Amino acid sequence: MRSTAAADLVPLLEAAQRQGRLKEVLHRAVNTYRLLIVDEFGYLPFEPTAAHLLFQLVSRRYERGSVLVTSNRTVGDRGVVLGDPVVATAILDRLLHHSHVPAIRGDSYRLREKRRSGPLKATQIAPDATVAE
Template identity: 60%
Template sequence: LAVALGREAVKAGYSVLFTTATALITQLVQAHANGALEERLRHFAKPKLLIIDELGYLPLEPGAANLFFQLVTRRYERGSLLVTSNRAVSEWGEVFGDAVVATAILDRLLHHSHVITIRGDSYRLRAKRKAGLIKPDSIHHHEQVVRG
């Protein structure tokens, strides 16, 4: 869904950047360590739509929540963000390891946003289940936050 929305934005003439949360955080952490954080923040703030995929799938490095907050603040009311996650927004305090920063991030992300909750298996798991490779015992849910 995130890729499809990104493609439609490109077709409509908007600049779009797609990245995974892990790649984005790694770049911000490295840029911060190298004294190039401002340049990286400008890079991620530039496109009209920034798609951040898979937030919450892996634990974040210490300090990553603050760097992510800086990016969200930089883009707030200036550019659209689409964030996919396998964690409900109520769990983002755990995702970021800091409930106060998570609340500040969510405050900005959820303002002017639409949250789309998808329940059930992904198309990949559905295909595996159909082939008998996975037992039909768990339900997965994903959330996508679209702010713009």
Template identity: 50%
Template sequence: MKAPRITEAATRLADQARDAGWTHEDYLAAVLEREVSARNSSGARLRIRAAGFPAPKTLEDFDFDAQPTIRQQVAALASGGFLTEARNVVLLGPPGTGKTHLATALGVAAARHGHRVLFATATDWVTRLTDAHRAGKLPQELTRLRRYGLIIVDEVGYLPFEQDAANLFFQLVSSRYEHASLVLTSNLPFSGWGGVFGDQAVAAAMIDRIVHHADVLTLKGASYRLRGRGIDSLPSIRTTAGENES
């Protein structure tokens, strides 16, 4: 049966079953439950390892005291309900406010709920799609990626895209629209995405698909990396934060 945990648990649970007066059905259910639990745990570890996270992060490690306004929203998202509804999550805010941490933590939670996850920066996603396009395999790649319950796109807006790259990214978003979820992070408000993608029309169409079924969370404040260093802000934070609050 390829169920090694049954061998490990059978004797121990048999003693417990006799002492507690379990029925044979109760004993069998308890033994099988140990096997199922162990397999789920092992599968989650494999999914987390295969996701490509830059570093393991969990919601328990996140400093919600610095971002109290999003605590309840994140707690609701951690249940994984947005994945079954093919909803998206967008995390906006200045650098260093925890967007990548939250995106990773939601990805880890999704993997633990049984979903396949892939993580990469926006630039890396464009590179991957460009390679597939040049090989004449873009449709197959988009179809394959749609089998993942969650794709995480980190750092949208840190680097501008050429027109061809913007079109490829749009195809990724379109292919997942109402089929599977995206989590995106950006240091820019949506009003600044036109400059990133070099085309206001493409940016507007992309944002329309992303936010139609989405939870948009705005993180505020200075970078946690600067805490205790006597630096209040980075040059890029004041403008970005102001735009996010407008």
């Protein structure tokens, strides 16, 4: 298993591409880890180059290894996040083919804990402010 934030994964892929090691890094990502967890996907928007690198990763892992993606964005927002609707569709096509997409609504565990401690009132943040897929 390998777990990484999307914001850390993209620079790793970009550096590998610059160094001529992208094929090696992608090969390792496909053949070493049974599960790849990409956390905070869509928290920050990606440049089109990054979207293409993510496509290569997802495409190579497709039907070879599991990918778990956490996000506070809906599936429909991915074109905006990835900066290229065509690449976003291609990535989603592969990610969603054999997937389960739970939508979690309500407070995150961090907000829930803060509310329990008292300083944050329920009305300060909208009840559906945190949505993950």
